[in-house]
Amino acid sequence: MKHISKALMLMAALAVSACTNPNRFPGDGSAGGYDATAGQGGIIPGSANDPRSSAYFQQNVGDRVLFAVDTSSLSPEAQATLDGQAQWLMANADYLAVIEGHADEQGTREYNLALGARRANSVMEYLIARGIPASRLKFVSYGKERPIEICSEEACYAKNRRAVTIISAGGLTS
Amino acid sequence: MRQFLTCVTVAAAMALLAVPVAMAQNGPLRITITEGVIxxxxxxxxxxxxxxxxxxxxxxxxxxxxxxxxxxxxxxxxxxxxxxxxxxxxxxxxxxxxxxxxxxxxxxxxxxxxxxxxxxxxxxxxxxxxxxxxxxxxxxxxxxxxxxxxxxxxxxxxxxxxxxxGESGYFDSRVVFVSETGPKDQRAKRLAIMDYDGSNLQYLTDSRSIVLAPRFSPTGDRVLYTSYETGEPRVHVLNVGDVQSRILPTQPGMMSFAPRFAPDGRNVVYSVTQGANTDIFRMDIGSGATSQLTTAPSIETGPSYSPDGSRLVFESDRSGTQQLYVMSANGGEPQRISFGAGRYGTPVWSPRGDLIAFTKQNAGRFHIGVMRVDGSEERLLTASFLDEGPTWAANGRVLMFMRETQGAQGASSLYSVDISGRNLKRVPTPQGASDPSWGPLQ
Known part of the structure; x- marks a missing residue:
C-alpha cells in the first residue's frame, strides 16, 4: 500500500480475474460486429457495438498482437493493431490497460517469463510512443503458463506467442 | 567421464567385495546420449x-x-x-x-x-x-x-x-515440486512435497495462484518459489515446518522470479524484470539488503551457486540465444561456457562442484545434459519433446527433471536419470508434476 496506488492494485486484481475468466476471448459466432438484438440503431452498452466496451476493443480494435519465435519485435501488422489500440485509448481516456505477455511451450519456463515480459514491454513502449501516458499502462508476463491453444504444432504456437491488451474502465476515478 | 565414473563404482565394489564384477563397455568420449550398461x-x-x-x-x-x-x-x-x-x-x-x-x-x-x-x-x-x-x-x-x-x-x-x-547416498531425502491438474490452457498448480520415491506426499499451497519452480534451502527447512498471488510473479519463501509463507521484499509491481538459495541459506539470488530487461539480483533475506549482479540489457536468469558459494552459473541471451555463463558470486564479467548447437538454460551446479546440469533445446527436441564447469565434456542424458529443469540428488550422481508429453493432452511428470545416462525412470506422483527441487540428505 505504501508504494502502490489503489489504481495499480485494482489493475493487478483485474489482471488476475481476467486470466481465470474463460469468457475473456469470445470465440463463437455471436461475437460479430453486427448484433441482431441491437435493433435499429440501438446500442447495447457493453456489447461489441458499443464503441466504448471492452468487447468492441477486443473484436473491432483487436486486443492482441502475435510474435515470431523467440522475438519481441512488432511486425507491420502488429503495429497497425497497436495504432488502433492507441487511438482507442486516446479516445477513452478513463481506461487503463494491462498488457499480458505470453510465450509458446517451446522454451524453458523462466526464460519464457522474461521473454513474455519483453513482448509485453514492446507493446507498452509502442503505445507510449503513440501518446498514451505510461501511468495508464502496466504489463505482466505469463510465460508459457497460459496458452490459449493447446496443440503442439506451429498453428497453435503462433497464436500463443502473443501480447494481449486488457482494458479496464474507471481506473482513474477509483 | 562416464567410463571414469563407471570404473570408480565398479572398482569400489570390487575393492570392498573382492569379487569380479562385469566391466562396463569402453568407448570414446563424445557428446551423445549414453545408454551404457553396467x-x-x-x-x-x-x-x-x-x-x-x-x-x-x-x-x-x-x-x-x-x-x-x-x-x-x-x-x-x-x-x-x-x-x-x-x-x-x-x-x-x-x-x-x-x-x-x-x-x-x-x-x-x-x-x-x-x-x-x-x-x-x-x-x-x-x-x-x-x-x-x-x-x-x-x-x-x-x-x-x-x-x-x-x-x-x-x-x-x-x-x-x-x-x-564409497559415495554418500540420497534415499533419505525429499522433493518439493509443482503438482498439476487440468488441461494445458487451464492448468491448476500447487506446491507439494514428498519423499524422493513419491511417498508421503503433502500439499503446501492451494491452487488459487499460479506457482512455479520451488527450490529448497540447503538444509531443506525452507522453500523459495514464484507465485502470482499479487498479480505479477513474485518470489516467496515458505517455511516447510509450519507451511507459512511470506513474499520477499523485492520491488512491488515488478516481476521477480527464478530464485535460488546461496549455500549459506541466508542470501538468495533471483531475476527482476524492468522494462524489456531481466537481470540477476541478490538479497540477504535476513536484512532485505539487495544488490544487482548483472547489468546487461539482455535476459539474465536461472542463477545457481557453486557449492562453495564463490561463483554463479546462469543463463543469458546476450549472444542472441540462451547460453550458460559463470561469474563471481559478486557479479563482474561472466565467462560463457556453452558452445554447442542449440539453446542452453536452467543451469544447476552439482553439489560435488564438478558438473553443471542444464536443459538443452536443439532441433525441436529438449535434452537434460551435464558439462564440466568450464563447459567441456558436454553429455546429453535424455531426449524428448520437452525435458526441463534438472535438480541434483544430494550425492551429485542422479538428476531429477520434468518431462512433458506432446499435444493437446500433454501432461508433465517427474523423471530421474543417472549422470551416466542410465536408469531413466518415472518418479510416481498421483497427478501431473513439474519443477522438482531435490532436497539434502536428511
Whole structure:
C-alpha cells in the first residue's frame, strides 16, 4: 500500500480475474460486429457495438498482437493493431490497460517469463510512443503458463506467442 | 567421464567385495546420449527379524523399502527371496556364507526391528561381503517413531549404498515440486512435497495462484518459489515446518522470479524484470539488503551457486540465444561456457562442484545434459519433446527433471536419470508434476 496506488492494485486484481475468466476471448459466432438484438440503431452498452466496451476493443480494435519465435519485435501488422489500440485509448481516456505477455511451450519456463515480459514491454513502449501516458499502462508476463491453444504444432504456437491488451474502465476515478 | 565414473563404482565394489564384477563397455568420449550398461551387483535382503510381536508389522516393510531403494539405483540387483537357501531368523546368529554364495549374492543385508519402552522403533542392520565372508563396516542401529518407518529404511539403504560404492547416498531425502491438474490452457498448480520415491506426499499451497519452480534451502527447512498471488510473479519463501509463507521484499509491481538459495541459506539470488530487461539480483533475506549482479540489457536468469558459494552459473541471451555463463558470486564479467548447437538454460551446479546440469533445446527436441564447469565434456542424458529443469540428488550422481508429453493432452511428470545416462525412470506422483527441487540428505 505504501508504494502502490489503489489504481495499480485494482489493475493487478483485474489482471488476475481476467486470466481465470474463460469468457475473456469470445470465440463463437455471436461475437460479430453486427448484433441482431441491437435493433435499429440501438446500442447495447457493453456489447461489441458499443464503441466504448471492452468487447468492441477486443473484436473491432483487436486486443492482441502475435510474435515470431523467440522475438519481441512488432511486425507491420502488429503495429497497425497497436495504432488502433492507441487511438482507442486516446479516445477513452478513463481506461487503463494491462498488457499480458505470453510465450509458446517451446522454451524453458523462466526464460519464457522474461521473454513474455519483453513482448509485453514492446507493446507498452509502442503505445507510449503513440501518446498514451505510461501511468495508464502496466504489463505482466505469463510465460508459457497460459496458452490459449493447446496443440503442439506451429498453428497453435503462433497464436500463443502473443501480447494481449486488457482494458479496464474507471481506473482513474477509483 | 562416464567410463571414469563407471570404473570408480565398479572398482569400489570390487575393492570392498573382492569379487569380479562385469566391466562396463569402453568407448570414446563424445557428446551423445549414453545408454551404457553396467552389470548390477546381486544382493539379498531377507525380511528383517521382528524381535517382538509389536515389531512384526514393520519387519517386512523395512526390508522391502531397502530393496526398492537399492534396486532403484540400477547399480544393484535383488536376488528374489524364493531363491534364498538360508533364512535369517536371528540377527545375532552367524551367517551361513556358503548358502548365500550358492545363489551368487555378493552382498547380504540383514536387519532386525523392535519397539522400545517409549513406543519407538529400533532398527538394526548389518551388511556382509558374502564372497570374502566378512562384515562390511559395523552394524548400526537407528531409533525413530513408527510413522518414520520408511525414513529408517532409507537410512539403512543410504548406509549400504555408501559402504558398497564409497559415495554418500540420497534415499533419505525429499522433493518439493509443482503438482498439476487440468488441461494445458487451464492448468491448476500447487506446491507439494514428498519423499524422493513419491511417498508421503503433502500439499503446501492451494491452487488459487499460479506457482512455479520451488527450490529448497540447503538444509531443506525452507522453500523459495514464484507465485502470482499479487498479480505479477513474485518470489516467496515458505517455511516447510509450519507451511507459512511470506513474499520477499523485492520491488512491488515488478516481476521477480527464478530464485535460488546461496549455500549459506541466508542470501538468495533471483531475476527482476524492468522494462524489456531481466537481470540477476541478490538479497540477504535476513536484512532485505539487495544488490544487482548483472547489468546487461539482455535476459539474465536461472542463477545457481557453486557449492562453495564463490561463483554463479546462469543463463543469458546476450549472444542472441540462451547460453550458460559463470561469474563471481559478486557479479563482474561472466565467462560463457556453452558452445554447442542449440539453446542452453536452467543451469544447476552439482553439489560435488564438478558438473553443471542444464536443459538443452536443439532441433525441436529438449535434452537434460551435464558439462564440466568450464563447459567441456558436454553429455546429453535424455531426449524428448520437452525435458526441463534438472535438480541434483544430494550425492551429485542422479538428476531429477520434468518431462512433458506432446499435444493437446500433454501432461508433465517427474523423471530421474543417472549422470551416466542410465536408469531413466518415472518418479510416481498421483497427478501431473513439474519443477522438482531435490532436497539434502536428511
Amino acid at each position: 552389470e548390477p551387483i546381486p544382493y539379498a535382503v531377507p525380511s528383517f527379524v521382528a524381535e517382538s510381536a509389536a515389531a512384526q508389522s514393520y519387519a517386512d516393510q523395512l526390508s522391502r523399502v531397502v530393496a526398492e531403494d537399492l534396486t532403484g539405483t540400477g547399480l544393484f540387483r535383488e536376488i528374489p527371496r524364493d531363491a534364498h537357501i538360508s533364512n535369517i531368523t536371528s540377527f545375532q546368529s552367524p551367517v551361513q556364507f556358503p548358502d548365500w554364495k550358492a545363489i551368487n549374492a555378493q552382498a547380504l543385508i540383514t536387519g532386525a526391528v523392535d519397539v522400545n519402552g517409549s513406543g519407538q522403533l529400533v532398527v538394526k542392520f548389518r551388511v556382509y561381503d558374502v564372497f570374502a565372508g566378512t562384515e562390511l563396516g559395523d552394524g548400526m542401529q537407528f531409533a525413530g517413531t513408527a510413522d518414520g518407518v520408511r525414513r529408517m529404511a532409507h537410512k539403512v539403504a543410504d548406509q549400504v549404498y555408501a559402504r558398497i560404492t
